[in-house]
Amino acid sequence: xxxxxxxxxxxxxxxxxxxxxxxxxxxxxxxxxxxxxxxxxxxxxxxxxxxxxxxxxxxxxxxxxxxxxxxxxxxxxxxxxxxxxxxxxxxxxxxxxxxxxxxxxxxxxxxxxxxxxxxxxxxxxxxxxxxxxxxxxxxxxxxxxxxxxxxxxxxxxxxxxxxxxxxxxxxxxxxxxxxxxxxxxxxxxxxxxxxxxxxxxxxxxxxxxxxxxxxxxxxxxxxxxxxxxxxxxxxxxxxxxxxxxxxxxxxxxxxxxxxxxxxxxxxxxxxx
Amino acid sequence: xxxxxxxxxxxxxxxxxxxxxxxxxxxxxxxxxxxxxxxxxxxxxxxxxxxxxxxxxxxxxxxxxxxxxxxxxxxxxxxxxxxxxxxxxxxxxxxxxxxxxxxxxxxxxxxxxxxxxxxxxxxxxxxxxxxxxxxxxxxxxxxxxxxxxxxxxxxxxxxxxxxxxxxxxxxxxxxxxxxxxxxxxxxxxxxxxxxxxxxxxxxxxxxxxxxxxxxxxxxxxxxxxxxxxxxxxxxxxxxxxxxxxxxxxxxxxxxxxxxxxxxxxxxxxxxxxxxxxxxxxxxxxxxxxxxxxxxxxxxxxxxxxxxxxxxxxxxxxxxxxxxxxxxxxxxxxxxxxxxxxxxxxxxxxxxxxxxxxxxxxxxxxxxxxxxxxxxxxxxxxxxxxxxxxxxxxxxxxxxxxxxxxxxxxxxxxxxxxxxxxxxxxxxxxxxxxxxxxxxxxxxxxxxxxxxxxxxxxxxxxxxxxxxxxxxxxxxxxxxxxxxxxxxxxxxxxxxxxxxxxxxxxxxxxxxxxxxxxxxxxxxxxxxxxxxxxxxxxxxxxxxxxxxxxxxxxxxxxxxxxxxxxxxxxxxxxxxxxxxxxxxxxxxxxxxxxxxxxxxxxxxxxxxxxxxxxxxxxxxxxxxxxxxxxxxxxxxxxxxxxxxxxxxxxxxxx
Numbered sequence: 007x008x009x010x011x012x013x014x015x016x017x018x019x020x021x022x023x024x025x026x027x028x029x030x031x032x033x034x035x036x037x038x039x040x041x042x043x044x045x046x047x048x049x050x051x052x053x054x055x056x057x058x059x060x061x062x063x064x065x066x067x068x069x070x071x072x073x074x075x076x077x078x079x080x081x082x083x084x085x086x087x088x089x090x091x092x093x094x095x096x097x098x099x100x101x102x103x104x105x106x107x108x109x110x111x112x113x114x115x116x117x118x119x120x121x122x123x124x125x126x127x128x129x130x131x132x133x134x135x136x137x138x139x140x141x142x143x144x145x146x147x148x149x150x151x152x153x154x155x156x157x158x159x160x161x162x163x164x165x166x167x168x169x170x171x172x173x174x175x176x177x178x179x180x181x182x183x184x185x186x187x188x189x190x191x192x193x194x195x196x197x198x199x200x201x202x203x204x205x206x207x208x209x210x211x212x213x214x215x216x217x218x219x220x221x222x223x224x225x226x227x228x229x230x231x232x233x234x235x236x237x238x239x240x241x242x243x244x245x246x247x248x249x250x251x252x253x254x255x256x257x258x259x260x261x262x263x264x265x266x267x268x269x270x271x272x273x274x275x276x277x278x
Numbered sequence: 279x280x281x282x283x284x285x286x287x288x289x290x291x292x293x294x295x296x297x298x299x300x301x302x303x304x305x306x307x308x309x310x311x312x313x314x315x316x317x318x319x320x321x322x323x324x325x326x327x328x329x330x331x332x333x334x335x336x337x338x339x340x341x342x343x344x345x346x347x348x349x350x351x352x353x354x355x356x357x358x359x360x361x362x363x364x365x366x367x368x369x370x371x372x373x374x375x376x377x378x379x380x381x382x383x384x385x386x387x388x389x390x391x392x393x394x395x396x397x398x399x400x401x402x403x404x405x406x407x408x409x410x411x412x413x414x415x416x417x418x419x420x421x422x423x424x425x426x427x428x429x430x431x432x433x434x435x436x437x438x439x440x441x442x443x444x445x446x447x448x449x450x451x452x453x454x455x456x457x458x459x460x461x462x463x464x465x466x467x468x469x470x471x472x473x474x475x476x477x478x479x480x481x482x483x484x485x486x487x488x489x490x491x492x493x494x495x496x497x498x499x500x501x502x503x504x505x506x507x508x509x510x511x512x513x514x515x516x517x518x519x520x521x522x523x524x525x526x527x528x529x530x531x532x533x534x535x536x537x538x539x540x541x542x543x544x545x546x547x548x549x550x551x552x553x554x555x556x557x558x559x560x561x562x563x564x565x566x567x568x569x570x571x572x573x574x575x576x577x578x579x580x581x582x583x584x585x586x587x588x589x590x591x592x593x594x595x596x597x598x599x600x601x602x603x604x605x606x607x608x609x610x611x612x613x614x615x616x617x618x619x620x621x622x623x624x625x626x627x628x629x630x631x632x633x634x635x636x637x638x639x640x641x642x643x644x645x646x647x648x649x650x651x652x653x654x655x656x657x658x659x660x661x662x663x664x665x666x667x668x669x670x671x672x673x674x675x676x677x678x679x680x681x682x683x684x685x686x687x688x689x690x691x692x693x694x695x696x697x698x699x700x701x702x703x704x705x706x707x708x709x710x711x712x713x714x715x716x717x718x719x720x721x722x723x724x725x726x727x728x729x730x731x732x733x734x735x736x737x738x739x740x741x742x743x744x745x746x747x748x749x750x751x752x753x754x755x756x757x758x759x760x761x762x763x764x765x766x767x768x769x770x771x772x773x774x775x776x777x778x779x780x781x782x783x784x785x786x787x788x789x790x791x792x793x794x795x796x797x798x799x800x801x802x803x804x805x806x807x808x809x810x811x812x813x814x815x816x817x818x819x820x821x822x823x824x825x826x827x828x829x830x831x832x833x834x835x836x837x838x839x840x841x842x843x844x845x846x847x848x849x850x851x852x853x854x855x856x857x858x859x860x861x862x863x864x865x866x867x868x869x870x871x872x873x874x875x876x877x878x879x880x881x882x883x884x885x886x887x888x889x890x891x892x893x894x895x896x897x898x899x900x901x902x903x904x905x906x907x908x909x910x911x912x913x914x915x916x917x918x919x920x921x922x923x924x925x926x927x928x929x930x931x
């Protein structure tokens with residue numbers, strides 16, 4: 007695979023396009039601690055891109071940089087061929103980037119339906135007054151958005167919990183609802199922060215299936231952080247490996263698996 | 279033999295469809311909840327959908343007499359596929375959608391299906407797996423496009439694309455379809471259904487238009503079903519009952535069939551649709567009652583007292599009022615108040631407010647469960663039937679409903695008991711033959727058309743109602759010569775909410791013993807209430823307090839069994855609580871959830887040995903199959919408990 011090529015074809019026959027997002031020499035510091043130092047990589051149109059690494063490697067920080075939660079001290083982020091100015095997270099959401107969180111961040115007292123509906127927020131145009139009057143534009147908008155949300159519910163097979171408050175749902179399902187909320191935003195780029203943390207084998211398989219289906223059905227570009235190496239190697243097209251804030255590997259799952267630096271980082275090095 | 283009157287014009291399903299499209303053109307025929315909304319198709323639209331699919335399949339080369347396998351959960355599209363196949367002169371064969379690839383391969387091979395119409399990617403994968411050994415399948419048509427992009431589409435089409443092709447070519451194809459439809463008559467095969475097979479391989483039951491239409495017309499007449507009724511279709515499409523309700527009676531009367539959004543939402547959908555005609559196995563009614571009772575335990579004191587007070591009253595007068603017997607004014611008034619405060623809201627929650635006719639069959643239902651629903655004013659009745667009969671053998675007329683009988687012979691059905699005590703029947707609805715299996719056909723159906731049910735039963739002299747004792751081959755003798763009828767005892771035990779499944783052993787032995795499966799829903803709730811922590815089904819099943827409760831249940835049943843002079847030998851002396859639920863995926867049950875006794879006996883022979891050699895615990899390892907076909911194993915040490923039995927009553931007394 008040629009990293010500079012405009013596009014490449016995966017083993018299962020999908021064509022991956024040009025880079026959507028490019029990270030160039032990113033460095034992020036918290037006081038004296040360097041969380042990310044001089045990292046560059048890209049995410050291409052239509053691919054599933056994984057970011058892996060041991061605890062404290064800087065994976066979540068990286069996702070937060072993409073997402074606009076953190077602003078790196080050095081480096082540039084290019085999105086759709088333009089250099090991105092420092093932005094607020096909501097502005098980035100409006101650009102078509104949605105995410106899920108490592109620790110579930112749903113509205114516990116609200117139903118699954120309402121939670122997923124919040125994912126439509128950035129697409130709503132009516133103001134509070136119009137919504138109070140309700141008839142006319144607000145109602146039409148609600149119907150349209152509800153339709154999109156219902157398709158997400160159907161897609162994730164969570165019809166049975168449509169009206170259930172999410173606080174009462176088991177962990178695995180809450181994760182699915184969170185994915186639903188991100189999908190409802192119809193993102194161009196979907197960021198998943200440890201989508202399978204704390205799940206049992208069956209839930210992990212379901213989630214992997216959904217991630218692949220999202221990519222396949224909607225052509226959504228996905229960047230994900232995951233601990234479970236088996237899952238990562240199975241579902242992602244390319245993997246970037248971080249360790250202590252540095253990039254130690256980047257490539258297809260096979261390339262990464264055979265990279266000596268990666269093996270050392272994960273298995274440790276014998277000190278003699 | 280009383281012949282059922284079938285209008286000469288309406289002897290096939292395409293003809294019924296044409297009539298309905300004219301007579302009920304704008305009336306709802308099928309509904310399905312999708313994207314949170316009930317989508318509706320009128321009879322006119324249904325005709326268009328069915329014919330488009332039929333034309334599309336003709337374009338794909340479906341021939342007269344071909345078999346078309348239909349696999350998926352209850353969806354209007356798949357019901358249409360059945361009639362569409364008939365419109366092409368082909369024979370629909372619905373399969374159990376939860377069957378694994380191996381079971382599916384057997385049926386696909388046996389019926390020689392050329393087309394398979396399946397719901398989604400999961401089912402497509404199973405058919406593709408089966409194609410390693412089965413070579414007859416030429417075309418796969420799938421309904422849900424999700425995940426299908428990467429498949430080789432050389433012999434695969436999406437349902438809507440087939441319909442589009444049919445619509446495009448309708449000038450060319452319609453004459454062919456009309457010719458095929460015209461060639462059908464009363465004796466053409468309507469459908470082929472595979473029996474669930476408590477013993478051995480499933481058998482393909484061939485049912486003709488005569489069978490299905492006469493069953494549908496006479497049963498609709500029996501319960502006065504008409505076009506304003508509605509049903510919820512949620513039972514497996516491969517089961518004969520679903521075919522009769524959702525296609526047979528639906529086409530005959532023109533009533534509306536609603537399909538749930540997903541299997542998990544069935545209860546919600548039931549409440550939203552409020553069907554007027556409802557069928558469910560006893561297990562369903564048991565489960566629903568258990569849920570009600572669990573939720574009542576959590577209710578406040580006032581609600582609990584009101585519930586108890588009015589339910590006691592309902593038990594006293596409710597069934598009598600439903601049967602139209604005289605009840606005094608005071609009791610009527612009290613029932614009326616109860617209906618406003620308790621029964622009405624409860625029925626509404628259960629989705630049973632509008633149920634005019636409800637049936638249960640397949641297994642015996644507990645008298646208390648049965649009475650509970652009847653006392654609420656729900657007209658729940660029992661029927662006895664089987665695939666070979668086109669469902670109905672006997673059913674209970676309104677006003678003559680009891681928990682322990684299965685009713686009188688259905689209209690047009692003759693029933694007799696042979697010398698061995700086995701029930702036989704004969705009717706227009708009795709099946710034609712077992713497909714490619716003349717020996718079995720000859721064993722079951724004699725030259726005069728009498729079909730053996732394999733069940734032992736007798737007619738009650740006082741009422742003329744049939745009572746079923748057990749499967750004829752399961753009835754045996756204990757070593758002292760007294761009668762052994764495992765089902766009799768099992769049913770009594772299963773009426774306890776804590777107990778999901780029981781298998782009793784004792785044929786040819788001197789005492790009876792039992793395997794018991796706890797009901798995780800009920801026992802789990804009890805554990806939560808009593809602060810008993812458990813991590814798994816296995817752990818809960820082995821808990822000493824659970825054992826104590828089950829032991830009390832067993833001893834209670836022993837007392838009641840002892841009262842029966844014929845079967846008092848069937849008291850359970852020792853039992854164990856199984857460490858896993860009996861499961862169809864492991865072959866221990868059929869897909870319709872009936873226990874396969876012989877397989878259970880073989881698989882757990884070490885446990886049975888323990889029951890009879892006096893051991894107090896047995897270590898065992900059991901192979902389990904997960905839903906996706908992988909195998910694993912469970913290791914467990916299973917406790918064995920003794921239970922008190924009651925001395926037999928002297929027969930002279």
